[in-house]
Amino acid sequence: MGKLPYETIIAAIQGDKGAIEKVLKEYDAYITELSTFEIIGPDMRKHTIASEDAKQEIQEKLILALPKLRGLKK
16 A cells, blocks of 8 residues: 555545545555455365455445544644
């Protein structure tokens, strides 16, 4: 993960859709990792499953948390 510009973060906090997309893109790999699970299948082997539902839920929680960062200072 790189470092998002301060202005992008502020714009995302203020609800700018383009900035929110940049934040989501920046954290996409991490969110995908968080939404990936290992299960044991009927064949008794480990299978890695990427849950799109879990990924969307994490993204939604991130979007909803952004306005709560209003106290962010440079």
